[in-house]
Amino acid sequence: MKLKVSVDQDLCTACALCYDDVPEVYIDAGDGIAAVKEEIGGDGAIIDCEEIGKEICDKVLEVTEECPSGSLITEVVEE
Numbered sequence: 905m906k907l908k909v910s911v912d913q914d915l916c917t918a919c920a921l922c923y924d925d926v927p928e929v930y931i932d933a934g935d936g937i938a939a940v941k942e943e944i945g946g947d948g949a950i951i952d953c954e955e956i957g958k959e960i961c962d963k964v965l966e967v968t969e970e971c972p973s974g975s976l977i978t979e980v981v982e983e
């Protein structure tokens with residue numbers, strides 16, 4: 905599976921959930937506002953779950969559901 909990961913920083917309320925739970929993908933970009941880590945390609949990066957690990961992709965999908973402000977945009981680009 906491959907996931908395209910983005911953060912809508914205008915909506916983010918800096919709750920810290922995503923970068924606390926999935927630090928491999930998300931980071932505090934300042935003032936608690938989340939971003940996709942530059943190391944994995946930054947905003948809009950496509951992550952390969954075979955490379956990064958299925959459990960990390962599962963956590964990305966989980967926090968996408970749990971983000972209280974709906975700021976995490978995660979798209980399955982390949983099953």
Ligand code: SF4
Pocket residue numbers: 911915916917918919920921922923936937938967970971972973974975976
């Ligand atoms: S879970 Fe949502 S609201 Fe919380 S820091 Fe991440 S993007 Fe922002």
